Amino acid sequence: MANVLPACLLLLLSAHLVRSVGVFELKVHAFRSARALCQRAVDCRIFFRLCLKHSQDVILPEPPCTYGSGLTEPFSADQISSSAPIRVPFNFKWPGTFSLIIEVWSAESSSEQSTENQTNLITRLATNRTLAIGEESAQEVHQGEQSELHYSYHVVCDKHYYGDSCSDYCRPRDDSFGHFTCNSTGNRTCLEGWDGVYCTEPICLSGCSKEYGYCETPGECQCRMGWEGPLCDKCRRHPVCMHGTCSQPWQCNCKKGWGGLFCDQYLN
Structure with missing residues (x-):
């Protein structure tokens, strides 16, 4: 039990760190077939399967779907236009080119989505496509030997991701x-x-000395050691300088008529 808990925590942490950067979305608008959609006419329901792969010269329908896959819920054949789209999230740079496989399956029950029994496969579309990141959907019509499929698809970046491949965060x-x-x-x-x-x-107060002033929040002008004034452009005299000026911090340059180390001796 002691070893199981750390493993579970690691799995949860990995799932949190691996998040999607974008999503591929496909919507089926209409499907017609010359053959019977279901082996049983009663409660005839179908569903669609989407498989995305890296671009292949010869597209193999078998797994793995390297870019992801998805299924629709089973629904009546006359309710295709109102079915929800298939969303396939991805967590890699969108390549732009891909192999697209769309399958139409007969559902054996109202909730069954099994793709094990090949006799329930009504038709399959396999094609290579190029698609850039963007909101506008690509509209497609596939004419098969005994079927016609109308569908659209697009790919968009998730929130906080940008660029041609959704790689800019x-x-x-x-x-x-x-x-x-x-x-x-x-x-x-x-x-x-x-x-x-x-x-x-932070951008300091306008006019604040770039050499002798600084700020930690916008609009401030804090003086460095030895400098003072609203814009930190005036040097500090020696603390005991009486009648003197400075051009550099801690100087005591006597004014006319004064002398001594701290300009405290009247010469006249």
Whole structure:
């Protein structure tokens, strides 16, 4: 039992870390067949199976579906247009080219989705396709020897993922690791008052000395040792300097008529 718990925790952690970066979605709009859809006319129900693979010259229908797979729920043959789309999430760079397999199966019961009995396979479509990331769906019509299938598909990036292959990650944040939002292409846009590659550098008060001032939050102007003033551009005299000035911190340059180490001796 002691060894089982760590293994379970590791499995949960792995499932949390491996998340999808995008999703391929296919919608079946209509299907017609010259042959009987079901072996039994009573309660005739069908379902669709989607298999995505890496692009193959000869497309093999057998597993594995290297890019993912999915099934629809069984439904009546006259309810195809209202069926939910098949969503296949992926967690890799979208390659753009792929092999697409769509199968139509007869359901042996109202909840059965078995693909074991090959006699229940009504028809199969296997084709190579190219598809870029985008919201607009590709509309397709497949004409088989005894069937016709109308369907559409598209691929989109998940939230916080961008780019031609959904490999660019950008999540808005406002904490010690960055202060930014993300634009439509996934580039960081700094929040007001912040700068830098990751928007971690605060923009100081306008006019604040870049050499002798700094800030930890936007709009500040904190002085470095030996400097003072609203813009940190004035040097500090020696603490006991009486009648003197400075051009560098801790100096005591006597004004006219004064002398001594701390300009405290009146010369006239």
